[in-house]
Amino acid sequence: MGRRYDPERRQRIIDAAIRVVGEKGIAGLSHRTVAAEADVPLGSTTYHFKTLDDLLVAALRQANEGFAKVIASRGGLEDPGADLAVELAGWMGEWLAGDRTGVELEYELYLAALRRPALRPVAAEWARDLADRLSCRTDAVTARALVALLDGICLQVLLTEVPYDEEYAREVLARVIP
Amino acid sequence: MGRRYDPERRQRIIDAAIRVVGEKGIAGLSHRTVAAEADVPLGSTTYHFKTLDDLLVAALRQANEGFAKVIASRGGLEDPGADLAVELAGWMGEWLAGDRTGVELEYELYLAALRRPALRPVAAEWARDLADRLSCRTDAVTARALVALLDGICLQVLLTEVPYDEEYAREVLARVIP
């Protein structure tokens, strides 16, 4: 038979799932579509991931890791001298101005936790990680509030197609920081 | 043949769609499931709503109207003497403590706009309406920021299963209000 003992098979399936969700959304994700995208037979996807939720958990976790890497590479928010509101607003603008598919992918996976309890631990982990990262620069309550506000602002842009206004974001973020 | 000339047929289909989404989520919505829930034949749903997006638009719009009514009935946020942050935090706590199905329904319909452009105008309308309502009590920038923060706080509660902390909400909402 065909290719055997492919140790990265599982990883390639996750990558394919992320591409599929990015292109067609979670609604377009099925064992068959990932199989086709990853160029593996159907049985291979059902073997590695018994349910689609399992696959989604793996995909969301990997997407989060990629996102964390992007943050880290961009200075990492560690400079205690810089203005945090300015930094966050700039970073959000950069993110929203970039590849829209990637942004939608992240948020779709994140928001899917609303109806899929299996994804909630991963979503919670992600929110906590970001808050922890901000905690180096401010207190815990403010960090949580900043995460909430960032999410809310991003959602307004994504859901209502109102263009991102960096000055507005800077202004309201600054108000939350004591 | 069976029942004819049912002028409320369309409305009953929308009501059924809302019930279906509330119980099984958008993923469980189909012409067939709505037809069964509304007790009408399959052809009736496809006749009144050519696509599921059409049906979702109608459902989201109706859900928004119901929500607006709830706000209006609860004092309406019009009293200029009351503390706005306290009012909003209390109202959010009441909403999140109530029927979880209803809360999830609202947010699922709202967030679905991320991947369904057809829903975006309705989502935008809803966000604008709420901001307008708040504008009686504060300036436009603050109103928008409050909507974003409310959304972000609700999402944290819904996605991560962290219990709602009204005191925290009051505190950070107050910071946004100049």
Place this chain on the structure above:
DNA sequence: CAACGTTGTGTACGCTCGTACATATGGGAT
């Protein structure tokens, strides 16, 4: 080298789905 268990593969079953379409019905225009 033989038995075994993990990993990979192909296929088929039963189900639900959106869609199309032929047909029926009766209110309103003429």
Place this chain on the structure above:
DNA sequence: ATCCCATATGTACGAGCGTACACAACGTTG
């Protein structure tokens, strides 16, 4: 009274779905 057309209905088709399962390949272990 007659015709037209929006409304309503039932059925059938093809596609895609999750799942199950028998079988193939090969590293590991004894």
